[in-house]
Amino acid sequence: MTFFTGAFWRSGDTGFADATTSRIFNHRRPSRRPAAVLRAAHAADVAAGVKLAAAEGWQVAVRSGGHSWPAWSLRDDTLLIDLALFTRMSYDPASGIVAVGPAVRGGFDLDPHLAGYDRFFTVGHSPTVGLGGFLLQGGIGWNCRGWGWAAESIESMDVVTAAGELVRCSETENADLFWAARGSGPGFFGVVTEFRLRTRPRFRELTHSTYVYSAELASEVLNWYLTARHELPPSVELAAVGCTPPGIGSPALVIDAVSFDGGPASLAALGTCPVADKALATKVAQPVELASLRAEQLRANPDYHRYFADNAFLAGGASALVPALVPALTDLPTSKTFTVLGDFTPLVSRRPPDMALSVQTDLYFAAYVIGETPGQDARCRSWLDGTMNRVAPHSAGCYLGDSDLTVRPDRIMSDAAWSKFQQIRTARDPEGRFPGYLGTPVQ
Ligand SMILES: Cc1cc2nc3c(=O)[nH]c(=O)nc-3n(C[C@H](O)[C@H](O)[C@H](O)COP(=O)(O)OP(=O)(O)OC[C@H]3O[C@@H](n4cnc5c(N)ncnc54)[C@H](O)[C@@H]3O)c2cc1C
Structure with missing residues (x-):
C-alpha cells in the first residue's frame, strides 16, 4: 500500500474526472x-508515484502548468503526476539563481518575484504558461532572439528518474539527464521537481512599435520584412502577426517590435517599409510596460477556447516563402485566430550550448487557430492542415512547444542529437516507464 501526502484518485473515484x-x-x-492521478505534495510523493506506477504496470505522465496545446499530459493507462502544488520560488541574491517549482507561472508568478530584486528571467510571453513544460522544450521567452532559449539559463534541476530516485542534474552531475532535459520536452523520461535558473539584471526600458497593414499589402510588407529583419539589433524582438485587430474587423498584417533597452533608434528600420505611409494604424517607438504587453497576450489567448497549433522553423528565400506565408497570415478561419512570423527565436549565430534542442532557424512561423464551439473544429483543422501543407516544404523542423506530432510529424532534433537522446533514454528508462512522444518525430 502506498501512502501519499498529496491526493490520489483511481479511475472511477469521485473527483477523478476533475483531477x-x-x-x-x-x-x-x-x-x-x-488510470490514476496523483496530485503530489513533494518530491517524495513523486518518487513513490513512479514506484507505484511500476508496480501497477502503468506508465507515467506529467503535468506542470497544463498549457500543452495537444494536452500531452493526458496519456492512456498512465499514472498522471500533477505538479500543481510545486509552486515554490526562492531567489538567492548572492548567486543570482532562483529556485522554482515546475508549476510556477512564468509571467504571473516568477516575474513579479524577480522584479522585487531588480532581476529578470526570460519567461514565456503569455503569463499563465507553466515553467515545467516551457523549460523542457527550450522556452521561447521575452527577447529569446538576443538572450537565447530559456533552457540555456537552467543551472541545475532535480529529477525523479524512471527508477523512482531523486537526483540532481547539471553540466557536472548526471550530465546525460541534463543534456536530454533541455529540449526533449514531452519526450523527457523523468519528472522535474525543481529548476534552478540563472537570472539577469532587469531591463531598464521597453520601446514598442506597431504598424498595421491591410491584407492587400501583405506581399510587399513580407518581402520587405524578410530583408529588414537582419538590420535590427539582437535586443529587438520582431514579429509579423496575421490577426483580426480590434477596431479593424478584417484580417490584417501587424508588424510588431519590442526593444529591450535599445531605445527608439533600435526600431528605426521599421520605418523603411516601402508602404509604411499606407499603414492603417501606427505606434512608433513608444515606451511600454511589460504588464501591458502581457495583457495583450491574455487577450490574444483567451481561456475556455478550442485551440489548434502548429509551427515550423523556416528556411529559404523570399521568393519561396512569401507565396506560402501571405495566405497563412491574412486568410484566417476565425476572427480570434492569429498566426505569427517571428524573429523571436535565438539568433543562430549565438551558437546555443550542446543540448537536446538542436533544430532551429532564425525565422519562426506558428499558427494558433482558435475556435469557440466543437462545430468549428473541422473547419479549423482543415484550414491549419492546408496552411501547413504550404509552409512545410520550407520547414527545417519544428518547436515542440507549438507542435502536435500526431497530426504533422516534423524534425525535432539533429540526427546526432536524436541518436544520443535515444541512447540516454534506453539507459535511463529501460522499461519505458515514460511514454515518450505522442506521434513520431521525423528523423
Ligand atoms: C496560451 C499559451 C501561450 C504560450 N506561449 C508560449 C511562449 O511564449 N513561449 C513558449 O516557448 N511556449 C509557449 N506556449 C507553449 C508552452 O510553453 C507549452 O505548451 C508548454 O508545454 C507549457 O508548459 P506547461 O507546464 O504549462 O504544460 P503541461 O501541459 O503541464 O506540460 C506539457 C508536457 O511537458 C512535460 N512536462 C511538463 N512539466 C514536466 C516536469 N516537471 N517534468 C517532466 N515533464 C514535464 C510533460 O510531458 C507534459 O505533459 C504557450 C502555450 C499556451 C497555451
Whole structure:
C-alpha cells in the first residue's frame, strides 16, 4: 500500500474526472485518459508515484502548468503526476539563481518575484504558461532572439528518474539527464521537481512599435520584412502577426517590435517599409510596460477556447516563402485566430550550448487557430492542415512547444542529437516507464 501526502484518485473515484482535465488550458480535449492521478505534495510523493506506477504496470505522465496545446499530459493507462502544488520560488541574491517549482507561472508568478530584486528571467510571453513544460522544450521567452532559449539559463534541476530516485542534474552531475532535459520536452523520461535558473539584471526600458497593414499589402510588407529583419539589433524582438485587430474587423498584417533597452533608434528600420505611409494604424517607438504587453497576450489567448497549433522553423528565400506565408497570415478561419512570423527565436549565430534542442532557424512561423464551439473544429483543422501543407516544404523542423506530432510529424532534433537522446533514454528508462512522444518525430 502506498501512502501519499498529496491526493490520489483511481479511475472511477469521485473527483477523478476533475483531477484529470480541469487544469488543461485548451478546451479541445483528447479522449486519452490516465488510470490514476496523483496530485503530489513533494518530491517524495513523486518518487513513490513512479514506484507505484511500476508496480501497477502503468506508465507515467506529467503535468506542470497544463498549457500543452495537444494536452500531452493526458496519456492512456498512465499514472498522471500533477505538479500543481510545486509552486515554490526562492531567489538567492548572492548567486543570482532562483529556485522554482515546475508549476510556477512564468509571467504571473516568477516575474513579479524577480522584479522585487531588480532581476529578470526570460519567461514565456503569455503569463499563465507553466515553467515545467516551457523549460523542457527550450522556452521561447521575452527577447529569446538576443538572450537565447530559456533552457540555456537552467543551472541545475532535480529529477525523479524512471527508477523512482531523486537526483540532481547539471553540466557536472548526471550530465546525460541534463543534456536530454533541455529540449526533449514531452519526450523527457523523468519528472522535474525543481529548476534552478540563472537570472539577469532587469531591463531598464521597453520601446514598442506597431504598424498595421491591410491584407492587400501583405506581399510587399513580407518581402520587405524578410530583408529588414537582419538590420535590427539582437535586443529587438520582431514579429509579423496575421490577426483580426480590434477596431479593424478584417484580417490584417501587424508588424510588431519590442526593444529591450535599445531605445527608439533600435526600431528605426521599421520605418523603411516601402508602404509604411499606407499603414492603417501606427505606434512608433513608444515606451511600454511589460504588464501591458502581457495583457495583450491574455487577450490574444483567451481561456475556455478550442485551440489548434502548429509551427515550423523556416528556411529559404523570399521568393519561396512569401507565396506560402501571405495566405497563412491574412486568410484566417476565425476572427480570434492569429498566426505569427517571428524573429523571436535565438539568433543562430549565438551558437546555443550542446543540448537536446538542436533544430532551429532564425525565422519562426506558428499558427494558433482558435475556435469557440466543437462545430468549428473541422473547419479549423482543415484550414491549419492546408496552411501547413504550404509552409512545410520550407520547414527545417519544428518547436515542440507549438507542435502536435500526431497530426504533422516534423524534425525535432539533429540526427546526432536524436541518436544520443535515444541512447540516454534506453539507459535511463529501460522499461519505458515514460511514454515518450505522442506521434513520431521525423528523423
Ligand atoms: C496560451 C499559451 C501561450 C504560450 N506561449 C508560449 C511562449 O511564449 N513561449 C513558449 O516557448 N511556449 C509557449 N506556449 C507553449 C508552452 O510553453 C507549452 O505548451 C508548454 O508545454 C507549457 O508548459 P506547461 O507546464 O504549462 O504544460 P503541461 O501541459 O503541464 O506540460 C506539457 C508536457 O511537458 C512535460 N512536462 C511538463 N512539466 C514536466 C516536469 N516537471 N517534468 C517532466 N515533464 C514535464 C510533460 O510531458 C507534459 O505533459 C504557450 C502555450 C499556451 C497555451
